[in-house]
Amino acid sequence: MFIGILVLAGIVAGIFASVAGMASIVAYPVLIFLGYPPIMANILSTGSLVFSGVGSIFSSYSLIRKNFKIAITIIISALGGGVLGSYLLLYLPKDNFEHLVPYFILLSAMLLFISGRMPSKIATNNNVKINYPLLLLVGFLIGIYIGYFGSGAGLMLVSILLMILNLPFVEVNAIKNISTLATNILSFIIYQSSVAIDWRTVVFLGLGMFIGGYLGPKLILYFPDRKLKIFIAVCALLLAIYLFLNN
Numbered sequence: 001m002f003i004g005i006l007v008l009a010g011i012v013a014g015i016f017a018s019v020a021g022m023a024s025i026v027a028y029p030v031l032i033f034l035g036y037p038p039i040m041a042n043i044l045s046t047g048s049l050v051f052s053g054v055g056s057i058f059s060s061y062s063l064i065r066k067n068f069k070i071a072i073t074i075i076i077s078a079l080g081g082g083v084l085g086s087y088l089l090l091y092l093p094k095d096n097f098e099h100l101v102p103y104f105i106l107l108s109a110m111l112l113f114i115s116g117r118m119p120s121k122i123a124t125n126n127n128v129k130i131n132y133p134l135l136l137l138v139g140f141l142i143g144i145y146i147g148y149f150g151s152g153a154g155l156m157l158v159s160i161l162l163m164i165l166n167l168p169f170v171e172v173n174a175i176k177n178i179s180t181l182a183t184n185i186l187s188f189i190i191y192q193s194s195v196a197i198d199w200r201t202v203v204f205l206g207l208g209m210f211i212g213g214y215l216g217p218k219l220i221l222y223f224p225d226r227k228l229k230i231f232i233a234v235c236a237l238l239l240a241i242y243l244f245l246n247n
Contacts, residue, residue: 003204005030010048010208017209018056018177018216020232021154023049025239027205028151036201039089042150044201047188051206053181055213056174063174063217067167073132074157074179077139078146082183085147086190102243104145105152105236111159112233134164139179146183147190151243154180155236162229169225174217 009030017023024045031041057064064071138160146153154176161172191197220228 002034005034006201006204007208010051010205010210011212011215012208013045013048013205014052014055014209014212014214015216015219016212016235017049017052017154018059018213019173019220019228020235021156021158021176021180022152022232022235022239023052023154023209024151025235025242027209031201031205034201036198040195040198042089043188043191043195044198044205046146046150046184046191047197047202048205048209049184050181050188052209052213053177053184055210055215056177056217057181059214060170060174060177060217063171064178067171067175070130070135070165071175071178073135074139074142074175075182077136078143078179078183079186081140081143081145082147082186083143083190085144085149086187088144088148090191090194101149101151102240104156105240105243108152108156108159109233109236109240111163112229112236115159115162115229129166131164138164142179143183146180147187150187152236152239155232155239158232159236169228170217170220173220177213177217 009026013023013026013030016026027045027048028041031044032038036044138157142153142157142160145156157176157179158169158172161167161175162169165172167175223231
């Protein structure tokens, strides 16, 4: 039953991760329910998210390849931020900062609502003007957040990128998936070198997340951008309320 719960939770969390960047809305409560302390639940969730990221790359490879330069810019800076954030998690108490997380999620929901109500002006790759210094800054800050908190990081990255990139949601989502994958891998390597990891939980939760991570990018192809943004914004609002109540 333990394994079944992990795999099922992983599938749902993987879909949420690959579509909205909100695996924590499923994985974190399940791990807490199974008896893991908060920091360990965060670490195990991060390790399992690697599988979701791999699954999402398999199903959205063409979109990642199309926006490779943007993705690699974010990845490079996010990796630097991820190192800093991971060490902050291991050596600094989270209690002083954890109450800020719901506000970050709420801000992300607001950005998604705004972008969902804006008229769609999708540009081609040839005439998109990219502010690469801004992308580097965004990637670095999101990397710190992924390494330190993790919860809702993909959601925040998507909401910010939708505001600064003139690209369809499915492309921004693909960029988000590979960017957070790289940072999750690095963060988990740092974690596992410092604490004992329950690999059985990582593997079975990760198996479910791989399946969900593959399915998510396929599913969103059937929905228009605006409806996706509004739906994810509503989910983000629910996550913010959940975090407010639990803080």
